[in-house]
């Protein structure tokens with residue numbers, strides 16, 4: 001089915017979430033919709049799938065005929081089905097019963113026939129779903145498979161997927177993409193929404209880019225990544241000149257330290273970190289870098305050697321002592337370990353100030369929160385609950401919560417899952433801290449990030465720790481080898 005969107009407008013109060021969007025999507029194509037968080041992608045898709053109505057004057061035209069849809073049930077009657085960004089809650093029901101949801105009211109499915117239909121569809125797409133088992137046992141990827149099957153069974157000719165790759169594994173993503181390509185060959189129209197460049201580049205036959213509610217343009221292969229970034233952000237963003245802010249003053253001294261946990265032993269690590277220096281820790285997950293970082297934070301005890309911070313011996317001291325001496329640790333699990341769900345931004349800022357003994361009333365608290373929100377470019381208000389913010393904004397909030405001054409900032413995956421603009425922003429803030437004399441040690445699984453922002457790199461492999469490697473004298477290939485346990489002769 002051919003889809004035409006004409007002059008689509010949508011206001012939410014003062015927010016103009018879709019501004020005069022016009023888009024033509026040929027039957028059987030895989031159309032990408034790309035844009036950073038808040039660009040208006042989900043709004044546009046909800047309009048096309050009947051969940052919300054566009055402002056008057058907007059038009060949706062299917063195979064040349066204007067249509068009006070008041071609900072998702074209307075939309076599916078026209079052949080439009082949508083997989084949502086936040087998987088709709090599945091009650092604890094059998095897969096088969098879920099599959100039959102949404103069939104027209106008077107239709108009493110014959111269980112045996114339904115089971116046959118289900119199995120035939122599942123087989124066609126290579127989905128290994130048992131119709132008799134329960135939905136709550138499924139992974140996010142399997143729920144997507146089930147939802148795709150359900151929508152096809154209801155007669156979808158247009159399938160909209162809103163950020164479907166967020167919660168699934170790489171293998172599930174590959175499978176999903178293969179399924180979508182197969183559906184497109186059967187002339188199902190696919191609309192694929194994402195803020196991830198690599199996803200749209202590998203899947204879509206054309207990509208529409210939204211920015212701040214507007215359609216800024218469309219691209220076709222061969223895709224040029226820089227062009228996408230320029231369209232998404234309205235300016236050419238580069239990772240910037242590499243600059244070292246390392247000073248001469250010694251911040252952290254690790255003298256022959258040894259560490260142990262249930263799985264790993266790390267022996268004899270020596271390291272001197274200077275003020276303003278950035279050390280990147282590379283390695284497969286669980287190779288010892290997390291244990292090493294926790295030791296630098298006082299969260300894991302050393303079993304040998306000494307840790308000194310600015311000349312003071314902190315060996316064997318607790319996290320609270322490390323913190324008092326100017327070490328802050330931002331763990332990977334933002335909502336579990338670093339932020340407090342249920343509290344709003346203002347409350348977070350007030351709590352973070354309290355150790356300094358400053359008494360803060362509501363008005364002063366709001367003022368403080370507003371200042372920090374502005375300074376850190378956080379999309380949210382003082383009274384926004386922390387869990388309502390996007391990942392990038394939670395990460396900005398965490399940075400805004402770091403105490404001042406700090407000797408050492410420890411970060412686990414500081415930019416994982418964030419769009420490139422947020423990555424650049426977060427590093428600009430960290431580099432400001434470096435300029436003020438804080439040393440930074442961070443873990444990342446993104447080798448480009450490690451190379452771009454580190455002065456020196458430690459590679460971890462099964463508890464082995466490399467000599468510090470000068471980031472300007474190595475590359476992704478070499479780091480990749482070391483991470484995989486190869487080529488260690490010169491670095492061990």
Ligand SMILES: Nc1ncnc2c1ncn2[C@@H]1O[C@H](COP(=O)(O)OP(=O)(O)O)[C@@H](O)[C@H]1O
Pocket residue numbers: 012015017035036037038039040041042043044
């Ligand atoms: N139901 C709503 N009420 C108020 N504002 C909304 C609502 N849905 C979306 N918005 C706002 O519209 C803008 C676009 O949001 P959205 O379409 O979800 O963007 P995207 O999916 O590209 O991240 C944002 O500023 C968002 O806060």
Ligand SMILES: [Mg+2]
Pocket residue numbers: 041042043085162163
């Ligand atoms: Mg969205």
